[in-house]
Structures are given as structure tokens and as C-alpha cells.
Amino acid sequence: MSNKDRYDLQLTNVVRHLSQSIVDATDEEIREDARQAGVDLQAHAANMKRQFENIAKGLRQKKLVAAKEAYELEVGKLREQSFNLPSSPTERRALLQLVAAKHAAGGGLLTAKFRDFDKLSDSDVASLLEELAVLGLLPDTGSESG
Amino acid sequence: MGKEAARKIPEERAATPEEVHAAIEALTPADWYRLRKFANYYIFLLGEKAGDRRADDLLSEAFTRFLERTRKWDKTKVDFMGLLFGAIESISDNWNRKKSTPTESPILASSLIVEDEDGMSSDPAETFPSVSLSAAQMLIYKRTLEEIDALFADDSEVQMLLEASRDGYDPPGVRELWGFTQKHYNAIVVRMRRNIEKAGITDPTKGSHHVQ
Numbered sequence: 001m002s003n004k005d006r007y008d009l010q011l012t013n014v015v016r017h018l019s020q021s022i023v024d025a026t027d028e029e030i031r032e033d034a035r036q037a038g039v040d041l042q043a044h045a046a047n048m049k050r051q052f053e054n055i056a057k058g059l060r061q062k063k064l065v066a067a068k069e070a071y072e073l074e075v076g077k078l079r080e081q082s083f084n085l086p087s088s089p090t091e092r093r094a095l096l097q098l099v100a101a102k103h104a105a106g107g108g109l110l111t112a113k114f115r116d117f118d119k120l121s122d123s124d125v126a127s128l129l130e131e132l133a134v135l136g137l138l139p140d141t142g143s144e145s146g
Numbered sequence: 147m148g149k150e151a152a153r154k155i156p157e158e159r160a161a162t163p164e165e166v167h168a169a170i171e172a173l174t175p176a177d178w179y180r181l182r183k184f185a186n187y188y189i190f191l192l193g194e195k196a197g198d199r200r201a202d203d204l205l206s207e208a209f210t211r212f213l214e215r216t217r218k219w220d221k222t223k224v225d226f227m228g229l230l231f232g233a234i235e236s237i238s239d240n241w242n243r244k245k246s247t248p249t250e251s252p253i254l255a256s257s258l259i260v261e262d263e264d265g266m267s268s269d270p271a272e273t274f275p276s277v278s279l280s281a282a283q284m285l286i287y288k289r290t291l292e293e294i295d296a297l298f299a300d301d302s303e304v305q306m307l308l309e310a311s312r313d314g315y316d317p318p319g320v321r322e323l324w325g326f327t328q329k330h331y332n333a334i335v336v337r338m339r340r341n342i343e344k345a346g347i348t349d350p351t352k353g354s355h356h357v358q
Contacts, residue, residue, distance in 0.1 A: 003314060007287035008279055010312040012191055014294065015348065017311050017320070019187040021335040022180050023231055029336060030176040033183075036340055045175035048182065048205075052170055055206050059213055 083133045089122040096125050099132060099139070160218040169219075169226040170209065177227060181205060184231055188238035190348045193283045195242055200350065208233040293347055303334045 003009045025033070034041045086092050097117055120128070132138050161169070173181075185201035192199075208230055211217035219229050279287075291312070298304040310320045321331045342348055 003312065007284055007291055009314075011287045011291055013311045013314050014291070014308060015187050015191055017307065017317060017335055018339050018342065018348065019184050020317055021332070021339050022183045022187070023227075024332070025180065025336070027174070027176040030179050033340060033343070034179055037343055039179070041175040041179055044182070045173075045178040048178040048202075049171075049173075051202060051206070052209060055209055056167060056213060059210065 078130065078134060081130075081134070083130055083138075085126065085129050085133070089125065092122070092125050092129055093117060093120075095138070096120075096129055096132075099137060103137070155218045155220045159220050159222055160215070161212075161221050163213050163215065165221070166209075166212045166219060173226075180227070181230060181234075185234050186350065187348060188234055190350045192238060192242055193286060194280065195244075196350060199241070204234055204237060205230075207237050211237075290347060293345070294342065297341060297345055297347070298338065301337070304338045307331075307334050307338065 003013075022030075031041060034044070086095055100117075117125075129138065182201050182205065185204040189196045189199060189201050189204055211233060212219055212229075217233060219226070224232070295305075295308065298308065306324050307320055310323050315323055317331065317335075320326065321328065326334070
């Protein structure tokens with residue numbers, strides 16, 4: 001089929017020679033192109049890099065926002081669950097100590113973080129027990145969806 | 147290139163975002179200039195379909211695709227510059243196929259690409275048929291060709307290259323047709339490139355090469 005009236009194709013064909021010549025150009029030719037166009041290559045590259053950094057930064061922020069949203073979703077799910085925990089703070093602390101001792105004896109999963117029980121507030125103890133319940137590490141304290 | 151990229155690339159051969167980042171960091175000033183000029187040609191060819199998009203937008207889209215891994219880089223197959231040139235061409239082709247209306251909201255084209263469980267990427271835009279050009283845009287292309295012809299009215303070698311390229315000859319075809327050596331062809335095309343640049347003919351930000 002003739003390209004006679006397809007000016008779009010004709011121009012595309014011409015421009016492809018130009019774009020290919022840019023791909024094949026030596027660095028010296030590029031420097032001369034830039035000089036003739038009045039472009040400072042170093043400043044141009046610095047500007048382009050800056051733009052790229054902004055893109056990369058935007059993508060990182062997008063990932064952080066997505067991770068934060070996923071975290072908050074999980075926290076929300078935890079909050080919606082109710083657990084059969086002991087009603088008094090003293091009993092809850094005792095339960096935590098019991099679980100910690102049990103896991104320590106078995107070379108268990110709990111870390112030193114859980115050893116200083118005296119330093120934990122009542123609300124911290126309750127939160128830890130809820131997390132342990134979600135992990136299925138509490139004896140006789142099933143969880144119920146709230 | 148689009149089809150090449152869409153083929154399944156084994157995870158162990160696909161560059162990580164960190165490797166892509168490092169490759170971008172390693173680009174030289176000449177590389178940045180090459181990439182921008184290359185992207186500029188494709189924005190110019192898009193004409194009215196480019197809308198407000200410029201070469202930087204095309205490059206940003208390419209970088210985004212590789213950093214987000216909606217498009218992967220098989221380092222064993224192609225170098226990073228070759229990869230970017232191919233991506234620019236492919237993205238520009240996608241933009242060319244997308245029908246736009248004044249009421250459509252612009253979205254990042256990379257967000258349309260989906261990857262199936264086998265790691266095969268697909269871009270819904272690639273399945274759309276090409277949208278036909280407006281008569282106004284065709285007229286602008288015609289005038290642009292006339293401008294280029296006029297610019298080289300006294301340069302018979304560029305005229306020979308223009309005539310062959312308008313007929314669809316690629317660089318090796320032009321060299322064979324006219325018996326140009328590689329060096330001779332390069333000299334002609336570089337002369338053509340620099341004069342067109344100086345006249346601002348392929349610069350989308352200059353002149354009236356887009357339908358208003």
C-alpha cells in the first residue's frame with residue numbers, strides 16, 4: 001500500500017532516522033549537538049537526575065503510605081476482636097508471667113522484652129495479651145470476633 | 147519491544163528496583179541528553195495525542211514502570227539504555243492508541259498494567275485498535291514534511307535520505323539504495339538532525355505542530 005497520502009507514516013519514517021541517529025551518536029557528537037543547541041550537558045543531567053529523584057521519592061512514599069494503611073487495617077482488625085482475658089489487672093499480669101515462664105522454659109518465642117513485667121503498664125500488659133491471643137499463644141483464652 | 151518486555155522474565159534474571167535505581171544513577175550527561183532527545187521525538191510524533199505531556203513525562207513513565215516492576219528488565223538480554231529506548235517507544239505507542247476525551251481524567255499508564263500469576267505483563271491499552279488521526283493533525287504532519295523539505299532544498303544528499311525514508315526505507319535500506327557508506331550516511335543524518343533541531347521543527351514546545 002502506498003504511503004503517498006499518509007503524511008503521518010511518512011513523518012514517522014523520517015523521525016525514526018533522527019531518533020535512531022541519537023541512539024547511535026557518539027558522546028562527542030552528543031556534546032556537539034548540545035553545544036549547538038545551547039544546552040549545558042552537566043546542568044541538563046543534574047536537572048534530569050533531580051526529576052528522577054522526585055519520582056523515586058514519590059514511589060517510596062506511595063509504598064510507605066500503602067504499608068501504613070495495611071498496618072492500620074490490621075490494628076483495626078485486632079481492635080475489633082474481643083478476648084476472654086482475665087478481668088483484673090493483677091490476674092492479667094499473672095497470666096502474662098505464666099505464659100512467659102512457660103515459653104522461657106521451652107526455649108520459647110518470647111523475648112527479653114516480656115521479662116520486666118514490673119515496668120509494663122496495665123494497658124501494655126493487656127495489649128501484649130491480646131497480641132499473644134491472636135498468635136494463639138494463650139492457654140484457654142480463645143478470641144471472639146467483635 | 148513491548149512484546150519482548152511482556153514475555154515472562156524469570157525472577158532471578160529480572161533487575162531489582164535497587165539495580166534499576168543504580169543503573170539510572172550511572173547514566174552519564176550524554177545518556178540523559180540522548181534519552182531526552184529520543185523521548186522528544188516520540189512526543190513530537192504523538193502530535194495532538196500528546197496533550198500536555200512532554201519528553202520528561204514519557205521518561206518518568208518509563209522509570210516508574212521499571213521501579214514498580216510493572217515492566218521488568220532482563221539484564222542478560224539488553225543494556226539499560228536499550229531498555230529505556232524500547233520502553234519510550236512502547237509507551238508512546240500505547241499513548242497513541244488511547245482515545246482521549248476532554249472529560250477523561252489523566253491516569254498514570256503504568257497503573258493499567260497487570261501481571262498474571264506467571265509473571266506475564268499485559269497492558270489493556272495494547273489491545274485497543276489505533277485511533278484514527280484527525281484531518282487537522284494530518285494537515286500538520288503534511289506541513290511539517292514541507293517545512294523539512296524546504297529547510298534542505300539545497301542539500302541534495304538530505305533530499306535523497308528524505309525521499310527514501312518517506313518511502314519507508316530504514317537506515318540500512320537507505321544506505322543500500324543510495325550506496326552510502328555508514329560514515330557517509332551518519333554525516334548526512336547528523337547534518338539533518340542538527341539543522342532540524344536549530345529550526346525547532348521537531349520541538350513540540352515550539353511552533354504549531356500540535357492541533358490547538
